[in-house]
Each structure stands twice: as C-alpha cells, then as structure tokens.
Amino acid sequence: MIPLRGPRPEPAPPVAAADEQPRVESALERRLAGGLAFLRRRLTGDYTVDEFGFDPDLTDHVIMPPLRPLYERWFRVEAIGLHNVPSTGGALVVANHSGTVPLDALMTGVALRDHHPAGRALRMLAADLVFTLPVVGAVARKAGHTLACNPDAERLLSAGEIAGVWPEGFKGIGKPFSERYKLQRFGRGGFVSAALRTGVPIIPVSIVGAEEIYPMVANLATLARLLGLPYLPITPTFPLLGPLGLIPLPSKWLIDFGEPIETAHYGAGAADDPMLVFNLTDQVRETIQQTLFTLLAQRRSVWS
C-alpha cells in the first residue's frame, strides 16, 4: 500500500485575504489534498487507535472542528494559566461541573488541545451512563475518554496522559440555577488516590460561564427516573421553544488552570492513607471554590 499520509491540513483562516490570490489556491489545494487523504484513510481503515479506543485522526478532523467555533465565537473562552499544565507526562485535571450538558468538559478539552503549547489531548473520565448510550459512548471512546474507574485513571496517568475528572458528577452538572457556582460533594476522593498512586500533579481547574448556558429552573425528577436519566431539565427556553431551546445561551467563559498540587513526594503508599486522601480532596475542592469566587467577583457581566 502506498503511504499517502499527506501533511495535515493546517488550521488556516477559513477566509483568506483577497490580495493573496496564488497562495489561496495552494492553501485550498492543500486542504483538499488533506481532506482526500483523510477520507481514503477512513474508508480503508488505515489508522490506529490506542487501547482505550482513542482515534486522534478522527478527533482532530471530525470531533474537534464543530467544537472550535463554539469555543472561539460563541462562548469566547479565555483559558488562563495553561502553563500550569505540564507539556509532557501525566497530570490529573480536576474541575467544577455545571451547565446541564457537559459542554464545560468539552471546552476544557479544546483549550488543552488548541491553546496549550504542547497541544495536549484531554482524556476524560466519564460517567457509566455515557458508555451505555449508543453513539455517545462510541464517540466518547474515539475521542479518547473512558469510564471513571480507578484502574483506567491509573492506566492513563501512568502512561503519561492528561486525565480529566469532574468529581461532582451529576450532582454538579444537574443542579438548579439557584445553586450556581456552589461546589457539590466531591465523591469519595477516588481521583486523589489515583494521582497519589501514580505520583502525578493534580491541577485544579475553575470554569466560570458554564453555569449560565442552560439555566435549569426545574427538574422533572419522576420522568427522569422513568427514562433512566439522572435529571430532566426545564430551562427558560427548553422545552418551551422546542429545538431552539437546545441552543446554549452565549455566556462569556473563563477557564482557569490553577497551580499544580504535587503528589509525588507522598510516595505510592500514601493512597492507602484515607486521612491524607480526604485532606487533599478538600484542598482541591477549596482551591476551586475560592478561585470561582475570585473570578466571579472580577466578572463584570455574564455575557461579556
């Protein structure tokens, strides 16, 4: 077989200046060549995935592109402190969760892939529900995410990947609008013991703006239970405006990557010390909560 892995199409500006006629042509040609090569690779199965099912080729060319305009134009995300995320080696990103739909997780992924100097892939640890759903589960695996369980977290971290957890889980993402920016319970601290066991730093991440995208005013808990869902939101626009209600409100976002909390000096046995695990969990939670308050105090408006 002829290796036709051409150069990847660069994320060039979609509309080029008119006075650069010849260069536009070649850029277009390059994009076309890149697109065709991609299509051929997909049709012949000529690509590799890692043991988690992560397909970088598909993620960069198909899964990420629709998220970028959302990141750049709609939410106008500002990523702060990306230098706190190491360029090589494992790290555990821990963030607050909100917004009814886990767009906060996806935007954190775009920030690390597009704006971190090393273009790091964020491997999220997602709820069981994600992988039982058709399509969603398969896409999540291809985007490099896996089930939130200790063996997978440790496997990712010891392989030098950046794993992401949202320890509030459904309690955080499905909370009513009135409780915005109040961190929920942080689980049992499983993420801390995974970091301790692998000796990687924990990076507390505070996300401001995601709370306002789908303000949840009520929750149809009974119907949700019938459908096997963790919650069923009512927002000012959903289901009132039908599919239009699915459009998130264009709040202005800040994603703050905080200073890493090192865990290597505790040693691998520290994971079996529940008091240390509780204390570290609290420390991470407090750091995120305080940063959220600081960022909110600095914010002039939800929309700009």
Next chain:
Amino acid sequence: MTPKVVLVAGVSRYLGARLARTLCDVPSIERVIGVDALPPSRELRANLGRTEFVRADIRNPLIGKVITTAGVDTVVHMNIRAAPHDSGGRSSMKEMNVIGTMQLLAACQKAETVRRLVVKSTTAVYGSSPRDPAMFTETMEPRSQPSSGYAKDAMEIEGYIRGFARRRPDVTLSVLRFTNFIGPHVASVLTEYFAMPVVPTVLGFDPRLQVLHEDDALEVLLRATLHELPGVFNVGADGVMLLSQAIRRAGRVGLPLPGFTAGIVDWALGHAGGLDYTTEQRRFLNHGRVVDTTRLKADFGYRPRYTTLEAFDDFVRGRNLRPVIDPARLASVQAHVLRLTRRLGRV
C-alpha cells in the same frame, strides 16, 4: 522438568493438531498422544507426524486409562469449544466442555505421573459490558457475570481447575486466557463474521477488539508445554482495532442495525449464513473486550509477534478476501481529483 510424554486433548482441530505436530519435532519428547472425540480431517491427519491418535471422548473414563498406561507427564487441555454448531448443539457443547474437563481433571488427579497441566481458557471469562474497565488484568472480576454459553462454561472450567490446583499442588498449572484467534487457517464465529460481504453491526456501538494470531497462539501453547510457567495469563496481541475499522480493512461493508433487531438478525444469520453466534458472542461484538498482557510479557516471557492489526491483515490476505472497495482504486481516484483541481486552478 522436560516433558517426555505429552497428551493433547482436542487434537482434531487446527490449533491442537498443529501443536501436536510441533511437539513431535522436539527430540526430548518421547511420545505425543492426541485425543479427541472426533477423528481429525484427512488433511490434518496427514500432518500429525508421529502423534498417536486415540479416539476417545474426554467425558468417558478411557481417558484415565490412556494417561496412566502411557505415563503421561504433561497434559494440554484444548478441548473447550466456543461454538455450539460444531459440537452438536448447546447442551452437548456444555457437557463436552464442563463434564469433559471434570473427567480429564479427575484422571489427571489420579495419575501420579502428571506433573504439568496447560489449559486453553479464554478472555470471555471477563464478560463484556459497557461498564468494563478499558483493560482487564488477570486479577479482575467480570463486571457482569456471563450467564450463558461459552463464557459461562469457561468460568466453570476455571473453577474446577482451581479446585484441581488445591488438590494437586505438585502439578504446574498454566491457565492461558486467550483472546479470539485469527489468521489464515482459523475457522471461528469471528472469522466467518468478517467473511460475510455485508457485516451487520449494532447501530451506535463500535467495540474495541483484540485478537491473537494463530502463530502466536501456537508459540504460547508450545512455551507453556515445554517450560515451567505456572499462573494465569492473558494472551492477546498488542494494540486494538475498532469493529468498524476491521470491517473496512477486510474490505467489507458494515450494516449498522438498531439494537432491537439483533435477535432477528441472529436468527436470519443462523439459518441463512450458517453463522451461529451465542448471546455472549453478540455482547462481545457489541461492547468488545481488551485485556492487559503485561504478565504475558514480563512473567511468561513472550511478546506476540503480530499486533492486532497485523494479525487481522494476515487473516484478510490469507483468506483472500476481495475488498468491496479496492484501496488502490481509491488512491488513484484521490490522485485524479487532485490533478483535476490543479488543472482547473490554472485555467
């Protein structure tokens, strides 16, 4: 201990026959005894070398007599069947697998000469569910206990084997949990599945698959037979592939169907295509399974020569599967389109 008299149970099938044949070439081995309930095909029989074939059902006590009279020191148990159709139905398959293993273990326990037991088990014992960890290590339990079929047989068999290990601690026991075999000569549900021109899949699911090349499987069985390697080992190739990717590499056309039609599809395939997969095999093709092979490389001392993708490609080449979409043709179309746009750009 170097084995002198080896008994291979399940010699009438491809891998068993190949193992027996390879053992015949080891000079230190005096006798190779092949046992199976069915005689090997003429082709396999011609290739058995100096193997002494004994037609015996491992379910009957004759097997014990064979072991004691020949003074067998190493038993390789490969008589665990995955598909009901070549075992005369599910109930017969279960009896063959579970009762057969019990009989064989009972015979081994009685025979003073037996010093080593190698069992071909399966990674199906881990089950297959959407809540599985990304990779199973040997110490992990299945998230959902397999409730039927091959996987349940394998779990029960491993249970009896643990019992045997307690009663005969002097016997070196190697339990090899293999992933699905693949290669030019393997005939299994999986290979028949990929040989269909249109391959039905479950809509919205794209499992990760891990396979093992037949040559690597033989090497691992051989190594376990000839050396002292006690323990439970996952045996699979490095790397994984997605089901959709495998279908494309084989040049097949995938046909994703909604999950609720699975029952009808299975029935239709069973009747029309002769493809007879059981519930747990369908679960496998729905959720996939990947195992960690660190122990195989570190403790057992074997690194498979083929990766999952290489093994699969070798199967595609060996079976001469004609791709529905020819890769060379695609490449030429690609070059053509590029030339055309370049010419259009110049005008």
